[in-house]
Amino acid sequence: MSDQPVELDTAGGDDGGPAEGQEEDRQRPALGRLVIQSVIEGNSLVVTTLAIVSAIVVGGLLIAFTDPVVLHAWGNFTSSPGNAIAQAWDSASGAYVAMFEGSIINPHSVAQVFQQKSLSVAFSDGAVSAVFNPLSETCVNATPLILAGLSVAIAFRAGLFNIGAQSQFIGGAMVCTWLGFGVSLPPVIHVVVCVIGAFVGGAVIGWIPGVLKAATGAHEVIVTIMLNYVLAYFLSWILGTSLMQRPGRTDLISPVIAGDAHLPLLLGSHLRVNASFLVALACAVGVWWLMERSTLGFEFRSVGANPSAARTAGMSVTRTWIVVFLIAGGLAGLASAAVVQGTDFTLTFQSYGTYGIDAITVALLGRARPLGVVLAALLFGALHAGGILMQAVTSTPLTITEVIQAIVVLFVAAPPLIRAMYRLHKATAGPAGQFLSKGWNG
Secondary structure, three states, rough: OOOOOHHHHHOOOOOOOOOOOOOHHHHHOHHHHHHHHHHHHHHHHHHHHHHHHHHHHHHHHHHHHOOHHHHHHEEEEEEEHHHHHHHHHHHHHHHHHHHHHOOOOOOHHHHHHHHHHOOHHHOHHHHHHHHHHHHHHHHHHHHHHHHHHHHHHHHHOOOOOOOOHHHHHHHHHHHHHHHHOOOOOHHHHHHHHHHHHHHHHHHHHHHHHHHHHHHHHOOOOHHHHHHHHHHHHHHHHOOOOOOOOOOOOOOOOOOOHHHHHHHOOOOOOOOOOEEHHHEEEEEEHHHHHHHOOOHHHHHHHHHHHHHHHHHOOOOHHHHHHHHHHHHHHHHHHHHHHHHEEEEEEEEOOOOOHHHHHHHHHHHHOOOOHHHHHHHHHHHHHHHHHHHHHHHHOOOOOHHHHHHHHHHHHHHHHOHHHHHOOOOOOOOOHHHHHHHHHOOOOO
């Protein structure tokens, strides 16, 4: 486990700073690592739950006081205060009820099923899809967020910032899309090859910042951000070439992948939830085992906590950085398979969406733990799925769900604010929290 290419580490410190031989840098942790550890350590389950509740309350106020009816009622508050409060409550509660019905379960659909006198009608595909469609859409929206969130979370646990989930997503998407339409394989083998291709494509892009950090000390934040631009523009170019552009089209869209490359549906043809959701859950379990039960995961956590101490113990810090980014990139690449092979069956310039940024928020909200990432992704998936029905029923803008997400992240990233709001006793801080509370002498 000794670090053979010792000269690689002398190009920069653990975060691209001065050489590690300087005693000052051995005693002073890097600011980026302190920020990661303070967010992970500083948020207890109570604080995280209160942050979500607070965001929902603030979101409700935004919903209410952007409603013209509510504003008119509050214009006459002095003459009819009860009506003003009731209108605000009805507006906010109505929007959240519609969001619940669009993301979890619609009681009206369930009631209609139970009112059917014929069992064949009650359990028909149409009735089943009406009942389970909200949950199905939540899972569909959450699946790429789980995989991309795990990508960011595993880097966090190793003391690294993976801001490049977008570029890794694009790398995986291009590979699995080309394998989907450009290669002819037997049915089961075809879908498996495409999924593996998505992982490999993302891992290759993730490998680049890992190697650059290990070999030159280049900071992974800068490299991954720049790779996001490089891969986005590369995708725009390659979708306009004969290699990946759909014949007869002038817009940036690939051919449709073969039916044999589609991920199988889990609950029938009327519901979009597919095997990628099971893949995401399996990856979450795998990441948990890797980080908590394996020797490699112990090295990840040790390097994340203190690279100098890990190096002194005989661990290869540079190798760890590279392996972490390989795995993180592969997980982000798998997120693209959930989109390309699970729902869209084609690749466009907009396919990567905001998964790269959302992955960071999911990882922060989930405290960089696999279970937390899954729950955070399901929460965001529910907000996305329920927001569509909320907009249709109450005319509440769909962007309000993004505002709620942003407020959740704001509160989660500032645990002292939540503790002050609810007058909670300050929890015992870990090393990162204690260091930050004293100030960072950078």
